[in-house]
Amino acid sequence: MAGYNNILVGLDLSEESSQVLERAAQIAADSGAQMSLAHIIEPLTFAYGGDIPMDLSEVQEQLQTQAKEQLRKAAASLNIPPERQHVVLGQPATEIHRLAEEAGCDLIVIGSHGRHGLALLLGSTANGVLHGAGCDVLAVRVQPANQ
Template sequence: MLYKSIILAVDLTDESIKVANKAVALCNAFSAELHVVHVIESLNYAYGGDVPIDITDIQNQLRQTAEDKMSLLLDQLDTPNKNYQITQGGIESEIHRIAEEKHADLIVVGSHCKHGLALLLGSTSNGVLHGSPCDVLAVKVNDPNKEK
């Protein structure tokens, strides 16, 4: 199966470049178009509804920080076919929506090693996998055994 449209979903942490490099390698191998996506989880969404203060300034600061970090990440990627999108909402649902919109064949996400309660509750990469309109590749970004 050939991949022609690949979504790279990043959290814009320092580990994003490792995930991005895997996505770029796949794009180069398949001559695919890369769509880099970052979702800012809406504070209203994160806290389950109404927030009793005006959060416009906070959301604007989050977006500006994301734009700055996205620019730095894109500068490091070695592929001519890259687009990016920063959106706001539920992380998994926005990634699914964009994958459908872009007719993606593959979503690439980072997978953090989780332990205890975080493992039981799931992760973003697990949430992206369930309900995805296409294949999902979870790239392991840290190994707790190597950190010991």
């Protein structure tokens, strides 16, 4: 089986993200593939549906600035150039699919927390990415950072 050429790594920027990044970097090194990193921020208006009578744009901008800095640090450790670092506002699965398609990715690597029961019923980004991706998807089972 041929290796991969273009890998998109979806990161939630939690402490466990390093596990996903390490696995993706290993695959990229084995395949000689280039990697791109993506972090998707859901708009605060999605989460609160306009129920809060205040302007959340400044908070949203701060979240984006912090995410860009965290992603930049993660990318620097693997020499991933700025043009392959994406912080996007939107619905995570939809935006990951879009970025992967636009970049011609043949693999998406994401983390999976292995939730069960109600947490699984409420939705999972990993599940959303898996169903609808136009390329292979690797869901890396992450372990809690304190283990």
